[in-house]
Amino acid sequence: MATIRQLKRRITSVKNTAKITNALQLVAASKMRRAQDRALQARPYAEKLRIVLAGLATREGGDNSAVHPLLVSRPVKTVAMLHVTPDRGLCGGLNSNMNRSAGTFVAMQHEPVSVVAVGKKGRDFFIRAHTHVTAEFTDLGDYPTQSDTLGISRVIMDDYLHGVVDRVYISFPELVSTANQRPTIRQLLPIEPPQMDSADAAAEFRQGYIFEPSPDIVLARLLPRYIEMQIYEAILQNAASFQSAQMVAMKNATDSARDITRELTLTYNKARQEQITKELLDIVGGAAALED
């Protein structure tokens, strides 16, 4: 019976697949821990920066003083999207969720949109969709450092300051939990400063401090850092999200491979039993025929 051999071959093949997915799961789990830890390490700096920026950027009184160019909102003629995705697949629905969310968002814009892609999966998607991809950054590795991301920030800020684009969004997978990564889109430029509780609190913040050289200069140095930090955070989240999604996807794959193996083994044993019974019947039948 050919099916027995086929079953046997199928079982071996599924078992081999399970070995691979299991190994990938273990690798992703250990990388995930480190990637999440790095995302956590970046938090104190980010939080401090946010608080200071909120205090400084909330202006008391009229807005007639020289506002920093990164804060100025211009009439929007072109839009850019920094799309942060993983480089690799085998991570469940993460990539397609990311690309769907960004694709829908881009389609909804009234102005022409260009894309700066971080990660191969997002880049490939927008190239296929015939969206203009102005720059791409791939192979940042499993643990990107801040200096790896500075070039990306540079490109984004230069385009904005030179008036090539009038508004910039960032799209990245936010790590809600190990099992849940949410595609998130935020406005990056012009900077919408985080809000202080009230203008009074902001004024108090300004008066409470000695600023050296001056509040405006501190603010001017702070704003580019804020952009760099947001981009860096997004890329860290992306790295952690990818490993988490891959670990979960590979765990599911391993589990279902085991289920399939179990079912196939059952079928295989049944088929084997059936064949033995049949052969026995043949022998018994043959022997009975001889006796007659």
Added chain:
Amino acid sequence: MPLTVEIVTADRVVRVEQGVDVLIAPGSEGQLAILPKHAALMTTLDYGELVFRRGQVEESFAITGGFMEVRKDRVTILADQAEAAEEIDLARAEAARARAEERIKRGREQNARDVDMARAQAALQRSLLRLRVVQRRRRTDGRPRM
């Protein structure tokens, strides 16, 4: 009430230290020393050496710009990059300096297009700063100099 010092970069928390008696930072308007009970201050930092002293122990860091906030005996340094003296690899810093000097020399002599002078200068400054921080640590061997 001694100072609590926190040095963080975008990548990591470099150091959190309590009971600091004095801190000297490379402010963009010149060096400044922070003692306990300092007024609330927010300043930009230049690249340079940051030193603090706790009792008999002195520690130094190489930082490349950033911000410093002083508030209620709590000093927070948001550095672009920061390295503790003991983290600096002397051999690597020496090699980086030699490399940067070589590149600058080549750039001057041949007016070579492939040499990015600004980058080479920055690399040279960084390596010199690292060397300075390490060498001072060697000299003082952790004992206060101030």
